[in-house]
Amino acid sequence: MALKINLPMICVAAITVFLMSRGSLADAVQNLKDLEALQEKEMMKQQLNAEKKGLRQRAHRIVANQTTPEDRFLHPYMEDNLIRDVLRSYSSYREMILVNGGKFIMGTNDPYSPTGEYPLRHVSVNSFYLDANPVINADFWAFLRVRKFYRTESEKKGWSWVVDLFLSNETRQYYSVPGARGWAAVKKTTWNSPEGPDSNLENRWKHPAVHVSWYDARTFCEFHHKRLPTEAEWEYAAKIAVTTHAYPWGDKWERRRANVWQGKWPTENKKVDGYSITSPVDAYVPQNLAGFYDMIGNVWEWTSSLYLERSVQPVPQASMAVLKGGSYVDSVSGEVNYVVRNGQRMGQKQDYTAGHVGFRCAKDFQTVTLKKTTPPPPPSKPKIRRRFHRKMRDEL
Numbered sequence: 098m099a100l101k102i103n104l105p106m107i108c109v110a111a112i113t114v115f116l117m118s119r120g121s122l123a124d125a126v127q128n129l130k131d132l133e134a135l136q137e138k139e140m141m142k143q144q145l146n147a148e149k150k151g152l153r154q155r156a157h158r159i160v161a162n163q164t165t166p167e168d169r170f171l172h173p174y175m176e177d178n179l180i181r182d183v184l185r186s187y188s189s190y191r192e193m194i195l196v197n198g199g200k201f202i203m204g205t206n207d208p209y210s211p212t213g214e215y216p217l218r219h220v221s222v223n224s225f226y227l228d229a230n231p232v233i234n235a236d237f238w239a240f241l242r243v244r245k246f247y248r249t250e251s252e253k254k255g256w257s258w259v260v261d262l263f264l265s266n267e268t269r270q271y272y273s274v275p276g277a278r279g280w281a282a283v284k285k286t287t288w289n290s291p292e293g294p295d296s297n298l299e300n301r302w303k304h305p306a307v308h309v310s311w312y313d314a315r316t317f318c319e320f321h322h323k324r325l326p327t328e329a330e331w332e333y334a335a336k337i338a339v340t341t342h343a344y345p346w347g348d349k350w351e352r353r354r355a356n357v358w359q360g361k362w363p364t365e366n367k368k369v370d371g372y373s374i375t376s377p378v379d380a381y382v383p384q385n386l387a388g389f390y391d392m393i394g395n396v397w398e399w400t401s402s403l404y405l406e407r408s409v410q411p412v413p414q415a416s417m418a419v420l421k422g423g424s425y426v427d428s429v430s431g432e433v434n435y436v437v438r439n440g441q442r443m444g445q446k447q448d449y450t451a452g453h454v455g456f457r458c459a460k461d462f463q464t465v466t467l468k469k470t471t472p473p474p475p476p477s478k479p480k481i482r483r484r485f486h487r488k489m490r491d492e493l
C-alpha cells in the first residue's frame with residue numbers, strides 16, 4: 098500500500114519541530130510583550146526628558162487626578178497587616194515633586210498687613226523636593242508604629258483644639274472647655290481621636306494627619322530624612338505656574354478645588370464642597386500644573402520659618418512658626434476666619450496642636466553626579482624570555 102504524502106501535514110510537523118527546538122510559542126509571545134513594554138518605557142523616559150527641558154522654571158511632573166478605589170488600601174486597624182504592607186498600599190501618597198529653583202514675588206505693599214506679609218519683594222529659592230500632598234494618617238500611623246516610644250505633643254498635653262460644632266454631646270459635656278471663636282479645648286484628643294475620645298480614624302486614612310505640633314512634624318520629616326519646607330519654598334511651590342496670582346490655579350476662585358468653610362461660623366457648615374471637617378488629600382484635582390494637592394484649604398501646614406511681623410522695623414517672634422495655606426475652617430471671602438490664598442500666613446507657637454493643622458515635608462535637591470569610571474589598565478606587554486631566544490638563536 099502506497100503511503101500518501103500530505104503536504105500541509107508535513108508543513109505543520111516541520112513548524113512544530115522548529116518551534117520545539119526554539120522554545121514554546123507562549124514563550125515567544127511573552128518575549129515580544131516584554132520587548133514592547135521595554136520600548137514603551139524607553140519612549141516614556143524620552144518624553145519625560147523632553148518635558149523637563151521645556152519646563153525649566155516649573156516642576157517636572159504633571160499629574161492627573163489619580164483617585165484610587167478604597168478597597169485597594171489596607172487599613173492599619175486590621176491587626177494582621179504589616180507596616181510595610183500598609184505603607185506599600187499608600188505609596189502613591191508619598192510622592193515628592195522636584196521644584197526647580199528661581200525667583201518670585203512675595204508679600205504685599207500694605208505696611209499694616211495684619212499677617213505681617215509686608216513688604217512686597219523678590220525672593221529666590223534653590224531647587225528642592227516637596228511632598229505632593231500633606232502627610233496622611235496612614236503614614237503617621239506607620240511612623241508611630243516604628244517609633245513606639247514617641248509621644249506626640251497632644252498626647253503629652255492630654256488635650257487639643259477642636260471646632261466645637263464637631264463634638265458629640267457627651268464630649269462637649271464631659272471633656273471640653275470652651276475656647277474663643279467657636280473652638281474648644283478637648284481632653285483625650287490626639288491624631289487618632291481627632292474630635293475627642295469617642296472619635297477615630299475610620300475612613301480617614303487618606304486624610305491629612307492633624308493635631309500634630311511643629312515638633313511632631315519636624316520629627317516625622319527627620320525620621321524620613323526630610324525636613325519642613327521654608328515659608329518661601331512653600332509659597333513658591335504654590336505659585337509655581339501662576340506667579341503672583343491669588344490661588345495655585347489662577348486669580349478666579351473655582352469650586353471643587355479646595356476644602357474650605359461655607360456657612361455661618363461657627364454654628365453652620367453647609368459643606369458645599371462635600372466635606373465639613375478634613376477631606377482626603379486627593380479629594381480634588383491637583384491645584385496647580387506642577388501636581389501639588391491641597392496647597393490651600395483642608396489643613397494649615399507647618400513651615401520651618403519663624404513668624405515675623407514684617408512691619409517697617411521687623412521684630413522676630415522667636416517662639417512662633419509660620420503656617421501656610423488656610424484650612425477647612427477658613428473661607429474664600431474672609432467672612433469666616435482667614436482668607437484662603439497663596440500668600441496667607443498664620444503664626445502659632447511650636448507646641449500648638451489643633452484639628453485643622455497638618456504638614457508636608459521637603460528635601461534638598463542634590464545634583465547627582467555620575468562617578469567617573471576609570472578605564473581599565475592597558476594589557477601589559479608579554480615579557481621577553483631572553484634566555485629562550487638566545488637558545489633558539491644558538492640552535493639556529
Ligand SMILES: [Ca+2]
Nearest residue numbers: 356357372373
Ligand atoms: Ca468644607
